[in-house]
Amino acid sequence: MILQTRPLTVTINGRRYGPIDVPEGLMMIDVLHEMLGLTGSRLGCGIGICHACVVIWDRDDQTSEEVQTCITGAGFFDGKRIRTVEGIARRNDKGEILALSPVQQAFLDQFSFQCGYCTPGFVNAATVLIERLKRAPVPRGQVEATVAAALEKHICRCTGYVRYYQAVRDLILATPGLTRDAA
Amino acid sequence: MTVRRTGLRVVIIAAVVLIVGIAAAALAMRNLWSGRTGGPVQAVNAPADVVARGKYLSEAADCAACHTAPGGAPFAGGLPMQSGFGTIYATNITPDPDDGIGRWSAEDFWRALHDGVRRDGAQLYPAMPYTSYRGMTRADADAIYAYVMQLRPMKVANRRTELNFPFNIRLGMLGWNMLFLHNSLPAVSDGRTPAWQRGRYLVNVLGHCGECHTPRGIVGEMKLSRSLIGFALGRVAAPDITPAGLASRGWTAAGLRAYLGRGLARQGSAFGDMHPVIMLSTRNLTAEDLNAVAIYLLGDNPPPPAPLPPPDATESAEAASGAGRMSYVALCAGCHGLDGNGVPNTVVAVRNNSTLRLADPRNLIVAMLDGIGAQNFSHRASMQAMPGFSDKLSDAEAAALANYLRVTWGGQKGDVAASVVRALR
Numbered sequence: 001m002i003l004q005t006r007p008l009t010v011t012i013n014g015r016r017y018g019p020i021d022v023p024e025g026l027m028m029i030d031v032l033h034e035m036l037g038l039t040g041s042r043l044g045c046g047i048g049i050c051h052a053c054v055v056i057w058d059r060d061d062q063t064s065e066e067v068q069t070c071i072t073g074a075g076f077f078d079g080k081r082i083r084t085v086e087g088i089a090r091r092n093d094k095g096e097i098l099a100l101s102p103v104q105q106a107f108l109d110q111f112s113f114q115c116g117y118c119t120p121g122f123v124n125a126a127t128v129l130i131e132r133l134k135r136a137p138v139p140r141g142q143v144e145a146t147v148a149a150a151l152e153k154h155i156c157r158c159t160g161y162v163r164y165y166q167a168v169r170d171l172i173l174a175t176p177g178l179t180r181d182a183a
Numbered sequence: 184m185t186v187r188r189t190g191l192r193v194v195i196i197a198a199v200v201l202i203v204g205i206a207a208a209a210l211a212m213r214n215l216w217s218g219r220t221g222g223p224v225q226a227v228n229a230p231a232d233v234v235a236r237g238k239y240l241s242e243a244a245d246c247a248a249c250h251t252a253p254g255g256a257p258f259a260g261g262l263p264m265q266s267g268f269g270t271i272y273a274t275n276i277t278p279d280p281d282d283g284i285g286r287w288s289a290e291d292f293w294r295a296l297h298d299g300v301r302r303d304g305a306q307l308y309p310a311m312p313y314t315s316y317r318g319m320t321r322a323d324a325d326a327i328y329a330y331v332m333q334l335r336p337m338k339v340a341n342r343r344t345e346l347n348f349p350f351n352i353r354l355g356m357l358g359w360n361m362l363f364l365h366n367s368l369p370a371v372s373d374g375r376t377p378a379w380q381r382g383r384y385l386v387n388v389l390g391h392c393g394e395c396h397t398p399r400g401i402v403g404e405m406k407l408s409r410s411l412i413g414f415a416l417g418r419v420a421a422p423d424i425t426p427a428g429l430a431s432r433g434w435t436a437a438g439l440r441a442y443l444g445r446g447l448a449r450q451g452s453a454f455g456d457m458h459p460v461i462m463l464s465t466r467n468l469t470a471e472d473l474n475a476v477a478i479y480l481l482g483d484n485p486p487p488p489a490p491l492p493p494p495d496a497t498e499s500a501e502a503a504s505g506a507g508r509m510s511y512v513a514l515c516a517g518c519h520g521l522d523g524n525g526v527p528n529t530v531v532a533v534r535n536n537s538t539l540r541l542a543d544p545r546n547l548i549v550a551m552l553d554g555i556g557a558q559n560f561s562h563r564a565s566m567q568a569m570p571g572f573s574d575k576l577s578d579a580e581a582a583a584l585a586n587y588l589r590v591t592w593g594g595q596k597g598d599v600a601a602s603v604v605r606a607l608r
Contacts (some may be wrong), residue, residue, distance in 0.1 A: 024512055024521075025512055025516055025521045027517050047517075047518055047526070047529060047530065047567055048517065048518065048567075048570060049567050049568070065574070068570075070517065071517030071518050072513065072514060072517060073512045073513040073514070073516060073517060074513075075509060075512055075513040076513035076514060076575075
């Protein structure tokens with residue numbers, strides 16, 4: 001049997017990969033894990049529900065959104081720019097981590113996770129949310145509802161979500177420019 | 184037809200209906216004066232078996248679908264129903280004396296179901312399907328009455344109907360009823376067996392299937408000559424459920440029993456407005472009644488289910504190499520599989536799926552754009568949410584994907600244009 005392949009060119013965390021030949025029908029999570037050595041994204045349910053596998057798709061209009069890589073074929077990402085959890089912290093030229101992102105630091109400070117399996121997804125979701133609020137701040141009274149709506153789809157089986165949500169809420173309230181006073 | 188001409192026709196027809204209505208009103212004065220508002224609170228003590236039968240019949244008639252608002256108390260009303268004429272709110276039918284029907288007699292209840300008249304003499308609008316319930320037996324109506332009258336009374340005030348002129352004149356419904364209220368609805372299949380007769384009663388009367396599946400005319404009447412041929416009352420269209428329509432999409436009596444009893448069949452899963460119908464109503468039907476419904480819908484001699492035709496060679500070659508297949512592999516195959524067979528108990532098959540086999544691509548496109556929320560089914564089955572792809576597919580890409588699906592697994596033509604997708608966004 002001959003495996004049908006398609007060329008994939010994709011920019012991940014600012015680095016261009018490809019063109020590489022990817023078997024048709026391979027999901028992006030497998031390409032990240034098996035072909036590109038980016039193992040930080042987690043395969044959970046495999047049917048697009050738990051959101052542990054999400055990456056950030058940076059659209060050309062400067063907005064970003066989460067995409068589940070377990071149910072999204074590699075072909076979807078051809079020519080697109082994405083970020084994985086490996087690209088969230090600040091690194092030097094050698095790839096060494098200089099500083100965690102504020103979201104990552106907040107999760108550590110608030111003991112947001114236990115086993116950590118869902119954490120890459122939560123990091124990406126919170127990152128997308130913070131970037132969105134930089135463009136469009138919300139009233140302070142709506143922060144909790146905004147956090148809940150943004151993280152709602154992410155499933156965590158250890159901590160009951162409270163510390164994840166609190167960490168993101170506190171980070172938003174403590175970061176200038178993400179909220180506004182009036183309703 | 185232009186919107187303006189449609190509007191003019193509506194006004195003319197409405198005026199005719201109104202005039203006929205006023206004439207009828209003159210004849211029906213006695214009827215009108217008979218309306219009451221006060222009166223004693225009814226105490227109904229029906230035998231337990233009558234109440235139980237009433238509960239079953241109320242489920243078969245799916246009273247709860249409209250008379251229960253999302254998150255609201257059962258049968259306390261409040262569900263808004265949008266129509267081209269304005270918004271109608273389902274009413275409180277718990278036995279509360281002031282907000283519900285606590286002062287209604289069995290006779291009052293019967294008149295509402297049979298004649299579309301409220302206890303106070305005002306006309307009901309056919310959002311309440313008395314047009315179908317008119318065929319109900321008095322014994323069944325009384326049993327439903329006995330059941331609802333022993334529910335817990337709920338002090339939930341009714342919301343005022345918000346209809347535009349001239350439809351806000353309830354008297355006009357007298358004329359409408361003279362034109363469009365029939366004692367029985369036409370049969371959609373051939374049959375004479377007792378099961379077929381029972382199925383006709385369940386489908387045409389209790390289940391009031393035609394209220395969604397039969398096309399509606401310009402003043403909201405069911406076009407009975409085209410009964411159950413399918414209609415888009417809401418965003419998800421009610422498909423053709425005539426024997427020919429069902430057979431053309433591969434439905435069998437066994438498939439219909441599985442679908443109506445469980446919401447899941449090889450031909451697909453219930454979504455849109457049909458999902459609550461199954462959860463509130465048809466799943467509660469006895470095996471005999473489910474079978475009767477299937478027999479009536481297909482007829483005593485059901486047409487053989489049409490096998491999925493082999494795809495047109497030219498069209499399928501085009502589809503296989505085109506953008507539609509690229510999108511399928513990228514966005515759909517992760518769950519539905521490259522072979523279109525889905526995952527048992529988790530993801531429905533798209534191969535030979537009833538929605539793909541509809542000539543009208545509307546429901547397929549709506550599912551692609553909006554997704555389908557997570558749904559529980561009977562027998563403890565549940566299906567995860569399908570994401571919507573409106574932000575990931577352009578109009579042209581969505582049209583190409585719909586065409587790939589239709590040609591490859593639906594036996595339909597790949598004739599969906601991008602403009603069709605745009606109109607449904």
